[in-house]
Amino acid sequence: MRMLLAATALAALMCAAAPGYAHHSFAAEFDGNKPIKQSGTVTKVEWTQPHAWIYIDSMDESGKIVNWAWELGSPTSLVRLGWTRNLLKVGTAVTFEGSRARDGSNTANARSVTLTATGQKLLGASSQGQAQ
């Protein structure tokens, strides 16, 4: 019981000091235990605050083309990390990695994006690792 109390108290510290992240509750919306890797072609880019959304057409297991929505961080952050709004254009071939939405919709949260043409990996968990 004491351990349980201590764990609860510490959990409350999780965001004790003013989180500046996430205009959505990622934990409520996406499931970290449902990883997804998906290749496709960009069909639409929403380069607006607080989060950029990139839509891609991707082939599912049955060979059907399905449109998926991928959520990234804010354009402000992405620009500060070296992106430009023209980096991904309609027609660009990419591979996303991230977590699927809890509600089973064709929506996911992006950890990293790789450009198929060059193999260049843009951000995500790998750059987190390098920063350390």
Next chain:
Amino acid sequence: MRQLVIVSGLVILSAALFAQGAGGTLTGVVTGPTGAPVSDAPIQAKNRQNGAVVRAATAADGRYRLAPIPPGSYDISIIMPCCAYEPFVQPDVAIAAGQTRQLDVRLAEGASFNTAGDDPGELAAVLRKRQKVPSRPVPRVAGKPDFSGVWLANEDRYPEQPALLPWAAAEVQKRLANAMKDAPHTRCLPQGLPTPASIGPFMAKMVQTPSLLVVLFEDAGGFRQIFMDGRPHPQDPDPSWVGHSIGKWDGDTLIIDTIGYNDQSWIGIYPHSEMLHVTERIRRPDFGHLDIAVTFDDPGAFSAPYHQMMTWDLLPAEEVVAYVCENNKAEHLVGTGK
């Protein structure tokens, strides 16, 4: 600031050593969910009897060493800055005199999901790496330190836990249970007090004159005005997200006094009432840093004042940018996050 914290920990420690004789050692490696070492993780051992703390930060290879630790029972904790890792706690670890104990920690994945471009720690590391902060005297305006510049906040490395009144404690449990889906931020409203969203990926810009300090913050596109012209607070201020702030100098420390908050904003995850009274003590110990000590006094939510200690980093190569939160459409709120 970090050095100051470690030094004060050592002072407490040496006093305890004097009383109790030789201490023990706690050592180990801190890794993330993938097994990669986590550097600069703030690890703390807190004595369960007298509250004395011993603190250290992990090296580049994730190793740490807490020593000497006076014999006793300790709660070991690591609270990483928001939000790549979950907090870690191991209660009731016994340390004996002369003993070396090994405690390796694997931190669990945190709430940010490492979303590309949205992890505050990742962006802060990139930003800091590209700054060239000159070593020069602190600039002054009208005989006082000038805080003007673009700043990135760092969270309190050893966050205190507020003494919450029962209703506030129940509210925190509710927020934890629903993954904080109703945080003001999720509706494009200001998040964080006293300066909303100054933690990465956002930053804040201060503009100082002898009689006014303006703080511009990006998220939810807002500003704070701290009046330093001697005016008092209004008798009955209209409640707002940033309150009414007046500042006065105590030597080279600016003391900002703020009242008039609404009860809608969150202090991190904690709620507060309109009775909230915030005091900030701001120093600029060197050209590149601000030390900010904040006291949240709210008899409507806390049974004792709650404190935060922060260090802000100067970002000479950065600029705040226009930021209008326009794209939180219903179609983008997924499932239970709606």
